[in-house]
Amino acid sequence: MTNDVRTPAHYAISKVPQLTFGFWVIKIAATTLGETGGDWVTMSLNLGYLIGSAIFALIFIGLVSGQIKADQFRPFLYWATIVATTTLGTTMADFADRSLGLGYPGGVAIVAGLLAASLAVWYWAEGDVAVQSVTTPKAEWFYWITILFSQTLGTALGDWIAGNDRGGLGFGYESGALIFGAGLVIVAALYFRAVMSRTALFWAAFILTRPLGATLGDWLDKPVAQGGLHVSRLYASLILLAFMVVSVALIPQRAARTTEPV
Template sequence: MPATTGTVKAVVYNRVPAVTPDFWLIKLMAVTMGETAADYLNVEMGLGLTATSLIMSAILVGALIWQFAQKKYVPAAYWLSVVLISIVGTLITDNLVDNFHVPLMDTTIAFSVALVLTFTLWFQAERTLSIHSIFTNRREAFYWLAILFTFALGTAAGDLVAEKFALGYLATGILFGMIICSLSIGYFFLGLDPILAFWLVYILTRPLGASFGDLLSQPRQYGGFGLGTIVTSAIFLASIVAIVIYMSVRHEGEELIAVDEEEALGKKPAAAGQRP
């Protein structure tokens, strides 16, 4: 439990998970499945981008209603929302590029600006961007909006790199993996700001996962392993379900937060000195 100053009047649960190795593992699987599932619904089922986007957005709304009803981190509700928001974020970028013919460079810039604006409004409202203190509806709303823009931005940036440099699935995945390793070194050994490090890695795991998802699912003549979107999605879905069950049984990722009672009720912003 984090140290606090003054009298502690309330102890609440963080509504999102602690950042652990399991967190990054399942997040990477979720974005990989998001890429292959979006391709399956859009192309192989023949629904098209518009119908797929509307259907998945409606399902995402239902998942987020379930998530917001929780007053603590519940793995099933949280990770279902992540998987669905991964799919929807991918579809938003795909719609802009394919249906509205917005260049990838423009979408990358636009989603970068949208993400920065979200963080700015979040900090102005709450005086913190801590992911260890998401215990009010307003903070959680900012959190999920930022998550949505990270997926849309990661899709645009990943596609931009893949198109511009034509590296192929494996090389693109290795490139983003090396960038993530560099950020990890910066965080653990060079004093990189933890909030900045977290969100940069969160963005970059999207193109990393998508690259390996495409590598597994795409036909061999296009540089993939030829497993197809159904098999690839099923593999990662089964892995996600297994880890979620493990997290639920072990209560892994749950965080208790000691805060002032008025802050717990959302009546005042965060106290100074909270950890990021």
């Protein structure tokens, strides 16, 4: 018989995966799936952004509750929760930009403010916003809410850069993907050179992967006349879902440790 000598901090952090190259591959696939899946529900099924957001909000709350109650890192549960944040982030951003008529710049400004407020309240309540600080259910809720706002901001940024309506900058989906991809390369270079806070760089990378996925998702399912490939949103979502399932099953993932720098 062995004694479990894990501290409460190790116990909580063990439900979050290590930040490896495979983590970011799955994350980008999840963000792309969030874009195509969210658009399929709101546009293809014609449910609208408000109803779509309500549906995904319920899924998000249920999965986060399950994630918090889990006794250890469970890859499929973790990534299902990430997908829930990407789909809800997609529909929330679209609701703000389109249904409320805020336009892309207005949506970006509001969601950026919500993300900053989430980080500020988390820091005020817990004294830290690093992944290592996620050691209690309260901190886990802050973690997932902050992730949700980061995903929503990423969607709004992707639409703002790529779109040519509602105040968009009109770079198009391919150029938008290149812009955000270049941003990720810069963040990675700063991370490996250790010239900035790794916590700040983590959140920067987490935000940037979302618009990269959003522009890739739009590129897949938008009409050819709008610069897309015109793949069915349902088929694109199913392909991405299959890719994610295979990736989660085959890519080695281990629970992060509290001593791991993030």
